[in-house]
Amino acid sequence: MGSTAITLEDARTLDRSDPFPHRRQSFCLPDGVIYLDGNSLGALPIATPGIVADTVQGQWGRSLINSWNDHDWIGAPARIGDKIASLIGAHPGEVIVADSTSVNLFKLLTALVQMNSDRRDVVTEMGNFPTDLHIADGVAKMFGKRLVAVPSNQIVEAIGPDTATIVLCHVHYRTAFRHDIKSVTERARAVGARVIWDLSHSIGAVPLDLHADGVELAVGCGYKYLNGGPGAPAFLYIARDLQPEMISPIRGWMGHANPFAFDDAYVPAPGIDRFLAGTPPILSLAALEAGVDLMLEVDQHALFGKSQRLFQMFADLMAARCPDFALISPDRAEHRGSHIGFAHPQASAIMNALIAQGVIGDFRAPDVLRFGLTPLYIRFEDIWQAVDILAGIMASGTWRLAQHAEIKRVT
Incomplete structure (x- = not known):
């Protein structure tokens, strides 16, 4: 052109x-508005207000607490997670919707560092999105590890036998630079390390196929290209084979194997559900599901x-x-x-x-x-x-x- x-x-x-x-x-x-900030907060889908209103009035208003079963509120994190899985090239049962991107990153990173306790380095990119850097630094300090931040073109070289894990944004929030997700993941796997990919600027924006690229762990948000609304719940992805090894550091009741048994002792739920923590935010989940459903149509x-x-x-x-x-x-x-x-x-x-x-x-x-x-x-x-x-x-x-x-x- x-x-x-x-x-x-x-x-x-x-x-x-x-x-x-x-x-x-x-x-x-x-x-009179040209909206070029949907990569920060997606626009409001026309269908969302009606869906949220029905959740409030038709479900909460009429069914009250029975809505957890009658309207499958309890299944919303997994149901929407499965929909998101189809957008990122994951399988059903590998994505759960919960908390914020920051909290989900903390959960995955802490679990990985504990699994690789004999390794000292948490590798990331200089100029990465600040919350990713802050959380990586905080987790490293909690466990006596070393945060290694290098320029983007030195990431592969920085991954070695001392690497416990790598934390990277797939698409950079300032420049839109996109890492080669497959080559970085393969390099990590070659030395026995794992990458946590932040897909916040990727999902709904660029095609993703996590299984084809060998990705085992990822987080992402719901309020950008998924148009889930301000502060929409985030998601985390764990490949099925890795799930039994991962234990969330936030042992909330919704992550329990039998949350309604009200046992004092914590037993992690099987599969991805173990990374749930508190009660799901149903109104926010309803808005997010409306945006995800719209994205599934294209x-x-x-x-x-x-x-x-x-x-x-x-x-x-x-x-x-x-x-x-x-x-x-x-x-x-x-x-x-x-x-x-x-x-x-x-x-x-x-x-x-x-x-x-x-x-x-x-x-x-x-x-x-x-x-x-x-x-x-x-x-x-x-x-x-x-x-x-x-x-x-x-x-x-x-x-x-x-x-x-x-x-x-x-x-």
Whole structure:
């Protein structure tokens, strides 16, 4: 796609051949807003309010406590986990929905470090998402281990006989750089170590096949590309063969083999259920399931195909119209996720100015403007309009008026 030749009509022509022409109508998108932050908080599916309302009024309101059985509330973590499993190339019974990504990472990492007590190193990436680094560092200190953080291009070399485990985000939250999940996993396995993959910026964004890639452990969130709502429950994945060896450090009653026997002694549940802890948050799970069901209706490879075309249009338009911005995301599709990042010394003020004009992206310190490419509801016209607005902001200097505003966002 040529850069200066891209017109608004070109963008609209691409929209007319969109492989997901009606999916945008499945989301609540305010008029006058170009939403390019779905990689941080996915848009609200149209169906979600009705589903949550029915869970509140039709189930809780009418069936009361009987809803745990009558409406299978008790089975929600495993039921939704099985649906997520089909999105990531896992088998039924290998994914459970519970807690937050941070808590799930703590559970898996602690279990692994205890299993490999004779090894001292927890390997991770410098500049990894902070919660992953903080939790890895905390667990390492708890067990007298050493946190080894290296640049992304040195990960494979850092994995050796002293490695207890590796903690990596599959897709980097700032740059969208995507690790080669198979080669890193194979390297770990060759030295007797295991990788915990954080799929928060992967699931619903890039095709995943964990079994084909030999992945045994992963965590991920539900509020980005899965559109599960703010603070949606997260998930964890453990390959079936590994489950009997893994014991959760959080021995909650829902992870007990017989939670309603109310025994004093803890006996871990068989399978993935042993990584449950407290009572499932049913209202949040209902919202998450609505988003997951929507994602199950689309082909993940076609989804990423559209993401690639959105990325290329964005990169070409920026090169032509906003040349002062440096693309920090990988050029090659096989090396990236589904967002795009640009560096600029005044990134924070520029993003504030964009948001004031209805283009909602994100700022990541110290100098990155980040834009989510969520193909179910982002149009090529949205990309063209967003760059057009950005070019106008830069030409007029209006970004200077937003220099002192502060943007606060989650991941």
